Amino acid sequence: MFAEKKTHDAFGVIPAGDTRKELASLGDSEVVQKFLDGEERAFGELVRRYDSRLLNFVYRTVGDRERAQDLVQETFVRVYRHLHRFDQSKKFSTWIYTIAGNLAKNELRNRSRNPLVLFQAIKKNWDADHRPLEWEDEAYKPDDLFRKRHLKEKVDEAVQQLPEHHRIVFVLRELEGRTYEEIAEITDTNLGTVKSRLNRARNNFARIIAPMVD
Amino acid sequence: MNCQEFLERYSEFRDIDEADTEPDSFEAHLDSCPACRRYHEVVERGVELARSFSGPPIREDFEDRLRHHIYHADLVAHTRRRDGSSPLIAVALAAAAILAGVGAWGPISTITTAPTVDLPGISASAPQVRTILEPQPVQQSPERSPAFLNHSNLWSESNTLLYEHSNLYHRYRDGTLIRTGLH
Structure with missing residues (x-):
């Protein structure tokens, strides 16, 4: 939105090189403050900072590229409309991840309204929560060529196979590098729940991915 | 530390910056247990692979669509504000509704100035059927x-x-x- 060749966007004039550099050098809270002070271009900077990260997070959570794009769009629209309500004593990144996470959870909830899907999800969640933590290396290694060709899909599948409540904390911690406190805030759970889910998510992930890993 | 304990507390070891756990006991167990060492390697390698694969690229029209969405969100919000902040419009609409109601009320609507004409009565008899x-x-x-x-x-x-x-x-x-x- 914010490419140099354009002269205007929804948020005002595209930042010239210096302005853009200036915005890029600011922290999130300062960029937010600039936007609240009427500097519409600051919103472009927020979009630039978070579009890919949010897309990765939402895609890993819902497992659908097109839908993930739509949900990220919706996230930014909500940020734009409600930024004046944002409590600036908190981290902006946690807030925006919370919005995206809630949208992703709603998406999954809407999908699970199908009774069969709901039953499968409940069973999957129950199994994942109650299966004893265990580990044994199965020493099964598929053909190398096959393994390399499909490694990406397998890793993606391994993440997708995790139950929803494990998947979110796993993605936030391992792929997005969020702290336990941030994850607790984003998922609206307590620290103990985050730790427990993360441990089980890692265990499940390891069992799925083990045959692919040398 | 045994393997079960290691698995149950693995996150404390992996997220050492998040926990106040002394890692020595974990390290000692890893040195002595190939299975748990393998587990740790698999988690590390798997996560490393997952991180290395970039997610889907942002669509080319992402920015245009976002502009469009925000424009509409602005428009809707502006319309709501405008509708909500204009009591005169609400009063005018209420007055129009009252007038329409009064106009539809029978006794008032029958007051007209149209002339009336008196005509002789018409008598008719049914034909005789033979x-x-x-x-x-x-x-x-x-x-x-x-x-x-x-x-x-x-x-x-x-x-x-x-x-x-x-x-x-x-x-x-x-x-x-x-x-x-x-x-």
Whole structure:
């Protein structure tokens, strides 16, 4: 939105090189403050900072590229409309991840309204929560060529196979590098729940991915 | 530390910056247990692979669509604000509704200035129906006639009209008129 060749966007004039550099050098809270002070271009900077990260997070959570794009769009629209309500004593990144996470959870909830899907999800969640933590290396290694060709899909599948409540904390911690406190805030759970889910998510992930890993 | 304990507390070891755990006991167990060492390697390698694969690229029209969405969100919000912040419009709408209601009210709406004209009354009389042939009861032997034909009211006054409009009546009447020369 914010490419140099354009002269205007929804948020005002595209930042010239210096302005853009200036915005890029600011922290999130300062960029937010600039936007609240009427500097519409600051919103472009927020979009630039978070579009890919949010897309990765939402895609890993819902497992659908097109839908993930739509949900990220919706996230930014909500940020734009409600930024004046944002409590600036908190981290902006946690807030925006919370919005995206809630949208992703709603998406999954809407999908699970199908009774069969709901039953499968409940069973999957129950199994994942109650299966004893265990580990044994199965020493099964598929053909190398096959393994390399499909490694990406397998890793993606391994993440997708995790139950929803494990998947979110796993993605936030391992792929997005969020702290336990941030994850607790984003998922609206307590620290103990985050730790427990993360441990089980890692265990499940390891069992799925083990045959692919040398 | 045994393997079960290691698995249950693995996150404390992996997220060492998040926990106040002393890692020495974990390290000691890893040194002595190949299975748990393998587990740790698998988690590390798997996560490393997952991180290395970039997610889907941002769509080319992402920015345009976002602009479009924000424009619409602004427009809707502006419309709501405008509608909500204009009491005069609400008052005008309420007044219009009241006037429409009063206009539709009967006694007021009947006050008109249209002229009235008195016209003489019109009397009309129904044309006389001339019955040419009176239906005659069919003389049949009781054993040959169906039971309903013996009903006392079958050819009574009330059934005359019904009979006169039947196909049978018209066929008999036409034949009679031809025979009698009245046709």
